[in-house]
Amino acid sequence: NAGVTQTPKFQVLKTGQSMTLQCAQDMNHNSMYWYRQDPGMGLRLIYYSASEGTTDKGEVPNGYNVSRLNKREFSLRLESAAPSQTSVYFCASTAIRGPGNTIYFGEGSWLTVV
Amino acid sequence: GQQVMQIPQYQHVQEGEDFTTYCNSSTTLSNIQWYKQRPGGHPVFLIQLVKSGEVKKQKRLTFQFGEAKKNSSLHITATQTTDVGTYFCAGPGDAGNMLTFGGGTRLMVKP
Numbered sequence: 358n359a360g361v362t363q364t365p366k367f368q369v370l371k372t373g374q375s376m377t378l379q380c381a382q383d384m385n386h387n388s389m390y391w392y393r394q395d396p397g398m399g400l401r402l403i404y405y406s407a408s409e410g411t412t413d414k415g416e417v418p419n420g421y422n423v424s425r426l427n428k429r430e431f432s433l434r435l436e437s438a439a440p441s442q443t444s445v446y447f448c449a450s451t452a453i454r455g456p457g458n459t460i461y462f463g464e465g466s467w468l469t470v471v
Numbered sequence: 472g473q474q475v476m477q478i479p480q481y482q483h484v485q486e487g488e489d490f491t492t493y494c495n496s497s498t499t500l501s502n503i504q505w506y507k508q509r510p511g512g513h514p515v516f517l518i519q520l521v522k523s524g525e526v527k528k529q530k531r532l533t534f535q536f537g538e539a540k541k542n543s544s545l546h547i548t549a550t551q552t553t554d555v556g557t558y559f560c561a562g563p564g565d566a567g568n569m570l571t572f573g574g575g576t577r578l579m580v581k582p
Contacts (some may be wrong), residue, residue: 399574447513459516460570
């Protein structure tokens with residue numbers, strides 16, 4: 358059971374470099390999300406995709422772009438990394454909104470920007 | 472927008488003591504979910520509450536949803552070292568299928 362798979366698991370970037378975090382889910386879920394979690398903090402939503410072909414900004418979208426490539430894949434791009442983007446990034450997915458609907462998280466990507 | 476607040480932020484307990492974390496929303500929630508994140512891990516779904524006043528139990532964990540559906544609590548009886556982690560509540564967000572997470576309560580258990 359793969360669930361939600363995200364890569365890479367660890368990455369160190371220099372300020373100004375770009376990179377893309379990849380995420381794929383094999384549960385045929387409609388909605389996908391990118392969250393960031395700073396040390397000792399909660400989860401903040403960066404972007405989400407309610408369904409294939411749509412993307413919307415979350416709470417902290419600045420400095421990021423996303424692409425919902427198809428139903429399975431949702432990538433997060435940092436165009437010009439900044440130290441403030443050092444964080445753990447979680448991709449997640451869910452079927453549809455409503456009772457019984459839970460979010461499944463990937464294992465996280467630890468990103469350090471120096 | 473909707474806000475979900477959790478208290479306390481941190482809790483140290485001696486193994487065997489009880490633990491409770493509280494979640495409060497600025498708006499009425501259609502449902503509330505609880506997640507657990509072990510140190511270094513990712514959040515994992517524990518339970519969802521839907522009905523006003525609902526109480527659900529999972530072994531030593533008791534979850535409650537308030538009558539007004541604006542607050543919830545998670546109570547752990549006789550904590551064990553395996554309970555260590557951060558517990559998050561989450562409610563439906565303002566749009567789409569997003570969830571709004573509380574800030575989490577980090578539980579530390581001394582053996």
